[in-house]
Amino acid sequence: MATLALTAVGTLVGGPLGGAIGALAGRAIDSAFIGSTSREGPRLAELALSTSSYGQPIAQVHGTMRAGGSIIWATDLREDSTVEGDGKGRPSTTTYSYSASFAVALSSRPIVRLGRVWADGNLLRGAAGDLKVGGTIRVHSGGADQLPDPLIAADKGASCPAFRGIAYAVFEDLQLADYGNRIPALSFEIVADDGAISLAWLAGGAVDGNAVALDAFGGFALEGAPVAALETLAQLVPMDCDGAGDRLAVRASGTAIPVPLSAPARARGEDRFAPATGQSRRRLPPDRRSLGALRYYDPARDYQPGQQRAPGPVPDGEPQVLEVPAALHAADARALIAAAARRQTNGREMRLWRDATLDPGLGPGSVVTLPDEPGLWRVAGWEWRAEGVEFELVRMVPGDVAAIAASPGQGPTLPDHPMPPTWMSAFELPWDGYGDGAAPRVHAALSADHALWSGAALFAVEPGGALRSLGASGRRRAIAGTTLDPLPPGSSILFDRAARVRVQLLDPEFALASATPELLAFGDNRALIGREIVQFACAEPLGGGVVELSVLLRGRGGTEHLTLDHAAGERFVLLDGAGLAIDPARLGGEGELAAIGLADPDPVTGSIANAGISTRPLCPVHPRLRIAADGSLEWRWTRRARGAWAWRDEVDVPLNEQVEAYQVGFGDPDMPVARWDVAAPVFTLSASELAVLGEVAPAGRFFVRQSGDHAMSLPLLLPRP
Structure with missing residues (x-):
């Protein structure tokens, strides 16, 4: 005012x-x-993030701390494009992605290793060293023999600095899609020392401070002069300085063995204090701004700033908030500020004492006793004079306090789940009646056991083993798993109410829902078990990601021939559209796919199951035999059509082939004895022809295949005569 x-x-x-x-x-x-309104000591930043400002100091990190760092080198954003589709039935889509390479200075002294890394508040690098997005990271510890980074050297050439004495991290091709296609705000968990913090290291070797223990301090970020750090730490950890030697010696206050002082000595001259008695007593007035709270970085809250207040009544005036850029646990921080406040309140009694005995061992920090005076006194200062040594003594009061329970408070807890490996299943599905019926419907279902999975790059495996890129999978996970039981044989005509199969889903968070018959009619709950396509009406969760499926429709989409061939451990994929459709023009006829995610040391490969099912006609059904009076045989059957799954209005379904044609054979379907081509679902054979065939192959069977535009259907065995 x-x-x-x-x-x-x-x-x-x-x-x-x-x-x-x-x-x-x-x-x-x-x-x-x-009183002064300025705050004491270094200021805490609210989790300082990476910057690139000129003149910004690079902190010396001691112990383990979280710091933002300074960007010291960067390239322009790199743009990559991926084309999906070719415009033939599927629109061509070009997807752009961006990455950047840059270097961030972490500490102006060497470090041991780098821990976690946060980007825009989210984990970019876990405690195990795994990056959560695409890219690589290299850490240079800041040693005296540090070599230039090869990426920076490729950009700067012969003028590339090695940044010796500075620890820094280099990000190469860091994917920026999760951060708005910009370099995110970064902060780093830096481990500079594995052991306890040394006060001598904090002071840069200018003082001998090995006698002062800083066990409660997990880390310290020193940005200014070392003397500022010493002044701040001295309020929390009592210490005394002695400049009598070649270096400033710092020792903990009151740790020495008490030394008795002799009777006070008299002195001559009016300029001396108490020349007649050799001693004086005074009491300091109370501080106008008493210590009230301590602000620090709390490792329990990912190094977010925390604050602990000294216990007891709130003092008058404006309490002083002491800010220390150190990593402390809540209980240690409260014990430190409680002890400091107690020393400030109770340690105001001082004595001046003149001792005629010259003891070189007595100096600042020494503990002494006085004749006929109870208690202990600490030497705060001394001066040699002709009449003796004049000591400035401060009464020692119990400053340490017992452990005090303290809570760090609620903070954001970011899960650090290791990056999950990629799970992939490649398969071909029947044509659904839409689009080009001549194109194979190849899909790749990619998934993982945790939602942290960020997708994978998909490739076609060429005959020589080379990988040809098919684009990125995206981050959506297919609901997939593994069967725990073999699926029993069943009928493809009616609901299979007897068969049950348990499925262990990849992620317990996955869920399968039951469906009504109406929903099943619209294609809900289609799944691939092994190679058979089934639909399930009931899904009962059993816990732990295990689901029991029952009330099944078997052999869907022309896979009725696979209802007998099942075993435990088969792959389960829910066909709900999560599978990535592969452009057949880009596939190039290869029968194997590969996927590579962030956590995949080697490509995850898989052959395409049910290859050819998209273009293969469905096997005919309902075979019938009629024997005429003259002994001739007439077989008839009912055709089916690709892409026509619903029988509406009781009319024939469309053929979906250029012409209607069948191939009738006798004997082994793979190596028939005789074969006939017919253009209608009927075949006639005379008795004499039948007799000749019976002599050639007595155990032979008649079968029929439908001839399609691109392939033949599976054989249908015709009734025996």
Whole structure:
């Protein structure tokens, strides 16, 4: 208030100069009555993030701390494009992705290793060293023999610095899709020392501080002069300085064995204190701003700033908040501020004492006793004079406090799940009646056991083993798993209410739902078990990601021949559209696919199951035999059509082939004895022809295949005569 008043008065009387003089006077009055409002010690940043400002200091990291760092080198964004589709039935789509390469300075002293990395508040690198997005990271520890990074050297050439003495991390081709296609705000968990923090290291070797233990401090970020850090730490960890040697010696206060002082010595001269008695006593006035709280970085909350208050009644005036850029646990922080507040309140009694005995072992920090005076005293200062050594003594009060329970508070807990490996199943599905019926419907279902999975790059495996890119899978996971039981044989005509199969889903968070007959008619709950396509009406969760499926429709989509061939451990894929459709033009006829995700050291490969089912006609059904009076045989059957699954209005389904044609054979379907081509679902054979065939192959059977535009159907065995 005096600052504002005297500034206004000074401006009215003497203009701008008078206002300046009034402001200085007002600040002096305010400081005397109110106290300084400046905060003590280094300031805490609210989790400082990476910057690239010139002149920004790079902190010296001690112990383990979280810091933002400074970007010291970067390239322009790199753009990559992926084309999906070829415009033939599927629109051509071009997807763009961006990445960047850059380097971030972490510490202006060497470090041991790099821990976690946060990007825009989310984990970019886990504790195991795994990146959550695409790209690579290299860490340079900042040693004296550090070599230039090869990526920076390729950009800078012969002028590339090695940044010796500076620990830094280099990100190469970091994918930026999750961060708005920009370099995110980064912060790093830096491990500079595995052991306890050394006060001598904090002071840069200028002092001998090995006698001061900083066991409670897990880390410290030093950005300014070491003396500022010493001044701040001295309020929490009592220490004394002695400059008598070649270096400033720092030792913990009150740790020495008490030394008794002799009777006080008299002195001559009026300029001496208490020349007649050799001693004086005084009591310091209470501090206008007492220690009230401590702000620090809390490792339990991922190094978010925390604050602990000293226990007891709130003192008068404005409590001082001490800010320390150190990593502390909540209980340690509260114990430190409680002890510091107690020392400040109770340690105001001082004595001046003149001792005629010269003891070189006595110095700042020594503990002494006085004749006929109870208690212990700490030597805060001393000076040698002709009449003796004049000591400045401070009464020692119990400053340490017992452990105090403290809570770090609620903070964001980011899960650090290891990047899951990629699970893939490749298969071909029957044509659904839409689009080009001549194109294979190849799909790849990719998934993982955790939602952290960020997708994978998909490739076609060429005959020589080379990989040809098919694009990215995206992050959507297919609901997939493994059967725990063999699926029993069943009929493809009616609901199979007897068969049951348990499925262990990849992720317990996956869920399967039951469906009504109406929903089944519209194609819901289609799944691939092994190579058979089934539909399930009931899905009962059993816990732990295990689901029991029952009330099944078997052999869907022309896979009725696979209802007898099942075993435990088969792959399960829910056909709900999550599978990635592969453009057959880009596939090039290869029968194997590969996927590579962030956590896949080697490509995950798989052959395409049910290859050819998209273009293969369905096997005819309902075979019938009629024997005429003259002994001739007439077989008839009912055709089916690709892509026509619903029988509406009781009319024939469309053929979906260029012509209707069949191939009738006798004997082994793979090596028939005789074969006939017919253009209608009927075949006639005379008795004499039948007799000749019976002599050639007595155990032979008649069969029929439908001839399609691209393939032949599976054989249908005709009734025996």
